[in-house]
Amino acid sequence: MDTTKKTIILFSGEFDKVMAALIIGNGAAAMGDEVTIFCTFWGLNILRKTEKVETKDKKTTLKSMFGRKMPKGTKKLGLSKMNFAGAGSPMMRRATKDAGGMSLEELFDSAREQGVKFVACTLSMDILGFTKEELIDDVEFEGVAAYLGHADEANVNLFI
Amino acid sequence: MDTTKKTIILFSGEFDKVMAALIIGNGAAAMGDEVTIFCTFWGLNILRKTEKVETKDKKTTLKSMFGRKMPKGTKKLGLSKMNFAGAGSPMMRRATKDAGGMSLEELFDSAREQGVKFVACTLSMDILGFTKEELIDDVEFEGVAAYLGHADEANVNLFI
Amino acid sequence: MDTTKKTIILFSGEFDKVMAALIIGNGAAAMGDEVTIFCTFWGLNILRKTEKVETKDKKTTLKSMFGRKMPKGTKKLGLSKMNFAGAGSPMMRRATKDAGGMSLEELFDSAREQGVKFVACTLSMDILGFTKEELIDDVEFEGVAAYLGHADEANVNLFI
Numbered sequence: 001m002d003t004t005k006k007t008i009i010l011f012s013g014e015f016d017k018v019m020a021a022l023i024i025g026n027g028a029a030a031m032g033d034e035v036t037i038f039c040t041f042w043g044l045n046i047l048r049k050t051e052k053v054e055t056k057d058k059k060t061t062l063k064s065m066f067g068r069k070m071p072k073g074t075k076k077l078g079l080s081k082m083n084f085a086g087a088g089s090p091m092m093r094r095a096t097k098d099a100g101g102m103s104l105e106e107l108f109d110s111a112r113e114q115g116v117k118f119v120a121c122t123l124s125m126d127i128l129g130f131t132k133e134e135l136i137d138d139v140e141f142e143g144v145a146a147y148l149g150h151a152d153e154a155n156v157n158l159f160i
Numbered sequence: 161m162d163t164t165k166k167t168i169i170l171f172s173g174e175f176d177k178v179m180a181a182l183i184i185g186n187g188a189a190a191m192g193d194e195v196t197i198f199c200t201f202w203g204l205n206i207l208r209k210t211e212k213v214e215t216k217d218k219k220t221t222l223k224s225m226f227g228r229k230m231p232k233g234t235k236k237l238g239l240s241k242m243n244f245a246g247a248g249s250p251m252m253r254r255a256t257k258d259a260g261g262m263s264l265e266e267l268f269d270s271a272r273e274q275g276v277k278f279v280a281c282t283l284s285m286d287i288l289g290f291t292k293e294e295l296i297d298d299v300e301f302e303g304v305a306a307y308l309g310h311a312d313e314a315n316v317n318l319f320i
Numbered sequence: 321m322d323t324t325k326k327t328i329i330l331f332s333g334e335f336d337k338v339m340a341a342l343i344i345g346n347g348a349a350a351m352g353d354e355v356t357i358f359c360t361f362w363g364l365n366i367l368r369k370t371e372k373v374e375t376k377d378k379k380t381t382l383k384s385m386f387g388r389k390m391p392k393g394t395k396k397l398g399l400s401k402m403n404f405a406g407a408g409s410p411m412m413r414r415a416t417k418d419a420g421g422m423s424l425e426e427l428f429d430s431a432r433e434q435g436v437k438f439v440a441c442t443l444s445m446d447i448l449g450f451t452k453e454e455l456i457d458d459v460e461f462e463g464v465a466a467y468l469g470h471a472d473e474a475n476v477n478l479f480i
Binding site: 009011013040041042060062063065066069070123126127128129143144145147148151152157158159 | 324336337340343344346347348350351353400401402411412414415416418419420421475476477478479480
């Protein structure tokens with residue numbers, strides 16, 4: 001089994017797009033590939049701890065606003081389509097379970113267990129006001145130059 | 161003319177994004193490339209037969225719900241932007257015709273005639289409750305491992 | 321420093337997606353790569369001159385309608401998420417400035433100064449009714465075949 005590299009920029013934070021990214025990431029890891037999922041903008045939300053984290057420095061109103069308005073972790077994500085005012089996402093969870101598929105949380109855990117590397121985009125963190133302690137463990141912190149370094153070594157690079 | 165491979169994951173089901181995917185697919189096929197368009201989530205809608213299909217097994221309410229709420233085939237797709245409550249899509253159809261461009265249906269037919277391979281993602285089918293008989297003919301049924309196999313052989317891989 | 325090629329199809333016209341495309345484009349150009357950003361559909365808006373341009377031929381109502389309803393240049397773009405009826409985009413501009421990041425206009429100028437090639441998709445121009453004189457200078461005009469030519473020579477190809 002050849003090991004090749006894959007990168008995914010996870011820009012989107014919707015349930016269905018995160019699910020697509022994690023299915024591809026898990027599939028590639030299962031085939032022995034090195035996978036990097038570079039979480040930027042709304043994709044950063046999946047890396048947020050669900051509990052409240054006290055940060056050392058007081059955040060500006062603007063920074064705390066983005067943080068308050070956006071979901072923490074994978075559990076509260078809405079669908080990009082057919083969201084039905086929030087009902088679409090539980091419906092898709094139920095349909096996935098009925099189909100014998102893995103839940104979003106299982107996909108995320110599985111990806112991490114299989115060694116998929118989750119990276120938090122540091123520029124997006126600065127803009128949205130997320131600190132390192134607000135994100136889950138085992139996340140790496142990189143900028144666009146590091147992403148491009150991974151992408152140059154990979155044979156499949158997706159933007160989701 | 162070198163033959164190379166291209167893959168497109170068609171995740172989105174909006175008129176304009178489907179159009180972009182089909183224009184790229186047709187263009188690459190015209191240049192002699194092998195093109196695979198892997199339809200997943202909302203992209204599956206373009207592969208649905210427009211007529212009602214009786215399925216052997218009764219569907220759960222949940223599964224029939226996704227099917228009832230979503231468009232069948234390419235004719236009823238809305239725009240991702242400037243949709244104007246459904247008016248945007250006919251406007252773009254008209255503007256495309258005025259510009260001498262191919263209609264979405266012509267692009268789809270042309271892609272199939274040129275040998276672009278349309279694949280239905282089997283996991284998405286299971287989740288959204290679509291059976292093989294509800295999809296048009298000449299569609300292949302594959303999962304993420306098969307997609308990755310195509311992508312590994314391709315030099316351009318897009319997620320739309 | 322090896323020079324390799326990168327292509328980005330900029331299909332989307334939202335502030336955050338344009339920003340992502342320009343950050344990647346600038347980053348790659350800074351590493352010595354040849355970058356082509358192929359602007360199509362809503363992505364064309366960033367190439368529009370902000371001032372009113374008299375066109376030789378009178379436009380049909382349909383063509384002038386798309387033009388009137390869509391933003392010209394980078395200054396009026398909304399966010400794809402958290403738009404808050406238009407307030408999201410100024411908030412993100414402010415947050416980016418507070419984080420010491422470049423503004424969207426600075427990113428655009430920097431990309432052009434670094435030699436990132438901006439291409440206007442001619443088919444999209446015809447559909448949306450944009451003429452060459454309505455777009456900014458130093459833009460190239462190409463179709464899907466030319467895009468595929470660039471992509472075939474590139475090692476990273478993204479669709480945003």
